[in-house]
Amino acid sequence: MTGSLVVVGTGPGKADLMTPATRAALDRATDLVGYGPYLDRIPAGRADQCRHASDNRVELDRARHALELAASGRHVAVVSGGDPGVFAMAAAVFEAVEGGDPAWRTLDIKVEPGVTAMLAAAAEVGAPLGGDFCAISLSDNLKGWATIERRLAAAAEGDFVIALYNPASKARPYQLGQAFDLLRKLKEAATPVLFVRAAGTDEAKVVLTTLGAADASVADMRTLVIVGASTTRQVGRWIYTPRSERRT
Amino acid sequence: MTGSLVVVGTGPGKADLMTPATRAALDRATDLVGYGPYLDRIPAGRADQCRHASDNRVELDRARHALELAASGRHVAVVSGGDPGVFAMAAAVFEAVEGGDPAWRTLDIKVEPGVTAMLAAAAEVGAPLGGDFCAISLSDNLKGWATIERRLAAAAEGDFVIALYNPASKARPYQLGQAFDLLRKLKEAATPVLFVRAAGTDEAKVVLTTLGAADASVADMRTLVIVGASTTRQVGRWIYTPRSERRT
Numbered sequence: 001m002t003g004s005l006v007v008v009g010t011g012p013g014k015a016d017l018m019t020p021a022t023r024a025a026l027d028r029a030t031d032l033v034g035y036g037p038y039l040d041r042i043p044a045g046r047a048d049q050c051r052h053a054s055d056n057r058v059e060l061d062r063a064r065h066a067l068e069l070a071a072s073g074r075h076v077a078v079v080s081g082g083d084p085g086v087f088a089m090a091a092a093v094f095e096a097v098e099g100g101d102p103a104w105r106t107l108d109i110k111v112e113p114g115v116t117a118m119l120a121a122a123a124e125v126g127a128p129l130g131g132d133f134c135a136i137s138l139s140d141n142l143k144g145w146a147t148i149e150r151r152l153a154a155a156a157e158g159d160f161v162i163a164l165y166n167p168a169s170k171a172r173p174y175q176l177g178q179a180f181d182l183l184r185k186l187k188e189a190a191t192p193v194l195f196v197r198a199a200g201t202d203e204a205k206v207v208l209t210t211l212g213a214a215d216a217s218v219a220d221m222r223t224l225v226i227v228g229a230s231t232t233r234q235v236g237r238w239i240y241t242p243r244s245e246r247r248t
Numbered sequence: 249m250t251g252s253l254v255v256v257g258t259g260p261g262k263a264d265l266m267t268p269a270t271r272a273a274l275d276r277a278t279d280l281v282g283y284g285p286y287l288d289r290i291p292a293g294r295a296d297q298c299r300h301a302s303d304n305r306v307e308l309d310r311a312r313h314a315l316e317l318a319a320s321g322r323h324v325a326v327v328s329g330g331d332p333g334v335f336a337m338a339a340a341v342f343e344a345v346e347g348g349d350p351a352w353r354t355l356d357i358k359v360e361p362g363v364t365a366m367l368a369a370a371a372e373v374g375a376p377l378g379g380d381f382c383a384i385s386l387s388d389n390l391k392g393w394a395t396i397e398r399r400l401a402a403a404a405e406g407d408f409v410i411a412l413y414n415p416a417s418k419a420r421p422y423q424l425g426q427a428f429d430l431l432r433k434l435k436e437a438a439t440p441v442l443f444v445r446a447a448g449t450d451e452a453k454v455v456l457t458t459l460g461a462a463d464a465s466v467a468d469m470r471t472l473v474i475v476g477a478s479t480t481r482q483v484g485r486w487i488y489t490p491r492s493e494r495r496t
Contacts, residue, residue, distance in 0.1 A: 007375075012361070016272065019363065021264040059491075083363075085370045087491070091378025094488035098481075105484035111371040113260070113448065115267065115331075115361045122333045123359040127255075130339025131391075132399050134382035134408055142492040143379075151380050151406040158402025159395075160382055200361065236353035240342035243307075243335070244390040 003070040006077050009084040009114030010041050012200025022112045026077050033066040034079030063096035067104050083116035087137045087165045118163035120200030121224040126238030128226050133161035138175045156186035161241055164225040177216035192228040251318040254325050257332040257362030258289050260448025270360045274325050281314040282327030311344035315352050331364035335385045335413045366411035368448030369472040374486030376474050381409035386423045404434035409489055412473040425464035440476040
């Protein structure tokens with residue numbers, strides 16, 4: 001019996017931001033494995049399709065479960081939000097492969113790309129990622145805060161636009177404020193800062209402020225924070241980063 | 249007469265990686281403006297739809313033309329590959345707005361997110377962007393090489409996974425080699441390097457090597473280069489960056 005596993009992302013939320021390739025992969029699957037709220041975004045599929053919903057923060061258990069199902073001959077789709085390769089399930093699946101049954105290394109495993117949150121957030125406000133940029137997860141569940149601080153400092157040193165994923169949660173209410181404090185020492189107070197909540201959904205909400213004035217408590221789990229580069233600026237109601245270092 | 253302008257990305261190439269939202273925006277447009285090869289990816293639309301193909305490297309002229317059409321009452325879609333906000337047309341449109349007719353600031357302008365090349369490239373090989381990462385364009389048409397070197401050094405200092413867009417062109421055959429030389433001084437020789445050509449198309453081709461052995465001449469205009477972080481590694485036939493700093 002030959003199973004398979006595909007890791008997909010639903011995109012930021014609205015159905016029309018999920019790629020047709022992901023839609024087709026979901027239709028082919030006999031089993032969907034994922035965090036409950038992401039599975040809830042997917043309309044009912046074939047009648048014989050099983051849904052295995054799990055809590056957040058158990059990614060590795062979820063990945064192992066999906067690999068076991070695929071090894072037993074099922075056709076499994078592991079469902080993330082956004083793009084599955086960006087702070088999502090694809091890395092967890094390969095971590096589970098590395099630490100698990102050697103037979104899992106020969107499984108048919110694919111990853112389908114999707115629209116990750118920072119692209120949807122950027123599109124809501126203009127083109128803030130128009131220059132070189134970086135993406136940093138502020139969650140320290142899996143890496144030390146010192147590593148996060150080192151990356152924030154390097155991002156400032158390189159004058160990258162900075163997209164901050166997982167800026168806050170109930171368990172981590174203080175980190176975004178600490179990140180802003182660090183960046184304030186390294187970047188201009190007038191640097192644009194964007195809080196984009198629920199980007200790519202009908203409830204999208206944008207707060208534009210500056211690094212000097214940014215209030216970390218504006219962010220929650222559904223917020224993506226973008227901190228501009230030195231060239232990031234406003235024109236009309238849009239924020240963008242020019243491709244050039246110079247004014248055009 | 250009220251026109252509009254939407255900036256869209258076709259995704260990496262295959263039709264099933266273009267979002268339905270982008271498909272719908274293209275269907276609504278009276279005018280498509282873009283680089284010829286990107287327009288060629290789009291199946292024929294409504295009979296009254298005009299296509300305005302242009303050369304590459306004239307982004308700002310193309311953006312101005314699109315804004316003029318929208319100001320005259322047309323419904324214009326500006327077409328990029330990938331995601332329009334990442335090294336593509338969205339920033340050029342807002343640059344043109346900033347430097348152009350003040351009336352353009354009141355136009356109905358939207359950006360539709362898409363699947364950018366690094367996400368498609370990552371999906372071809374596993375999950376190399378599974379940790380913190382950055383995206384740098386090696387094109388120095390619009391920024392100085394010193395800025396690019398500063399960003400490469402900062403990316404190495406932060407131990408980011410590095411996605412290199414526009415790694416090579418006929419006009420710029422030497423830059424990727426210079427970038428590798430710089431990174432070799434700052435990162436381990438065993439660091440995985442991926443050349444992913446035509447990611448997200450049926451012609452996708454992957455070359456896996458190491459920073460020590462990487463040959464810049466492997467890259468061309470259709471290649472996306474990914475340089476790993478210190479934790480990026482191989483399992484089975486996949487390359488991934490674990491979410492954690494430690495082995496799980």
